[in-house]
Amino acid sequence: MNLKMKKMYKTTLMLLLAMLPISLFAQPEVEMADTLRSDGKIYVVVAIMLVIFLGLIGYLFLMDRKVTRLEKKMTEKDIK
Amino acid sequence: MKHSWWKFVSVVLLIYTIVGGLLFEVPRLNIVNETIRALYFHVPMWFGMVVMFLVSTIHAAKYLRKPNSVTDIQSVEFANTGLAFGLLGIFTGVIWANYTWGSPWHGDPKQNGAAVSILVYLAYFILRSSLENEEQRARLSAVYNIFAFAAMIPLIFIIPRMTSSMHPGSGGNPGFNMYDLDSSMRMVFYPAVIGWILLGVWIATLRIRTRLIEEKLFELEDEKNV
Numbered sequence: 001m002n003l004k005m006k007k008m009y010k011t012t013l014m015l016l017l018a019m020l021p022i023s024l025f026a027q028p029e030v031e032m033a034d035t036l037r038s039d040g041k042i043y044v045v046v047a048i049m050l051v052i053f054l055g056l057i058g059y060l061f062l063m064d065r066k067v068t069r070l071e072k073k074m075t076e077k078d079i080k
Numbered sequence: 081m082k083h084s085w086w087k088f089v090s091v092v093l094l095i096y097t098i099v100g101g102l103l104f105e106v107p108r109l110n111i112v113n114e115t116i117r118a119l120y121f122h123v124p125m126w127f128g129m130v131v132m133f134l135v136s137t138i139h140a141a142k143y144l145r146k147p148n149s150v151t152d153i154q155s156v157e158f159a160n161t162g163l164a165f166g167l168l169g170i171f172t173g174v175i176w177a178n179y180t181w182g183s184p185w186h187g188d189p190k191q192n193g194a195a196v197s198i199l200v201y202l203a204y205f206i207l208r209s210s211l212e213n214e215e216q217r218a219r220l221s222a223v224y225n226i227f228a229f230a231a232m233i234p235l236i237f238i239i240p241r242m243t244s245s246m247h248p249g250s251g252g253n254p255g256f257n258m259y260d261l262d263s264s265m266r267m268v269f270y271p272a273v274i275g276w277i278l279l280g281v282w283i284a285t286l287r288i289r290t291r292l293i294e295e296k297l298f299e300l301e302d303e304k305n306v
Binding site for chain 1: 084087091094095098099102103282283286289290293296
């Protein structure tokens with residue numbers, strides 16, 4: 001009985017180990033959000049460029065707002 | 081903000097340029113390969129520079145007709161923005177040339193002409209900083225500004241077309257014939273040009289507005305000192 005159990009345990013373990021590579025090979029078929037990794041990862045470059053561009057535009061926008069505020073202050077104080 | 085709609089147009093056009101410029105179909109050409117996409121980013125720098133310098137020159141002529149410190153400031157700041165565009169054009173060109181022509185500085189007529197016209201405009205700023213008297217500075221630099229623009233036209237637009245240049249559109253051809261096969265490139269290129277020019281105008285107007293505030297504050301202090 002004990003010996004039989006041990007044998008069963010061994011075969012299950014071996015079966016599981018034998019299946020391991022199968023699960024590894026099967027991995028690419030798992031559905032993932034791979035859009036950003038397709039086409040030579042060009043979308044990553046697009047994203048990076050957009051982040052830099054939008055960051056700079058945001059910075060420019062803030063400067064614009066600051067200048068507008070200063071201009072308002074000047075007219076309020078009636079400086080011509 | 082109501083009068084700033086064109087700033088949003090600029091941002092939208094440039095977002096479209098980045099996405100479309102990197103992802104849309106382009107002609108498959110040897111040697112240039114994917115770097116053909118640099119056209120969407122490198123060439124608009126020069127369009128931006130020429131437009132900024134043109135506006136600067138118009139203000140310089142305006143100043144000479146009717147001297148006014150505001151016109152002078154407008155002229156300088158547009159030249160300043162134009163210079164920034166020109167330097168970006170040179171640097172992007174250096175990178176592009178390195179990987180397609182084989183060396184960063186190829187001595188290409190257009191490359192040299194662009195470099196010379198940037199030097200001509202650098203001299204404009206040196207001239208300005210070397211004059212103490214404000215009216216003299218404004219008047220002399222306005223005259224020089226017109227000369228600089230007049231010098232830029234043959235350097236960038238005429239000489240490279242008369243000699244053999246590696247740039248497309250040289251040797252007597254009007255530009256972009258090489259890309260005529262694929263008119264889809266124009267769909268990104270023209271919006272890119274408009275977007276970058278509008279962005280340049282935005283930056284220049286910001287600089288002008290800052291300078292005008294500075295000017296008013298200086299005047300205020302002068303009044304206090306009197």
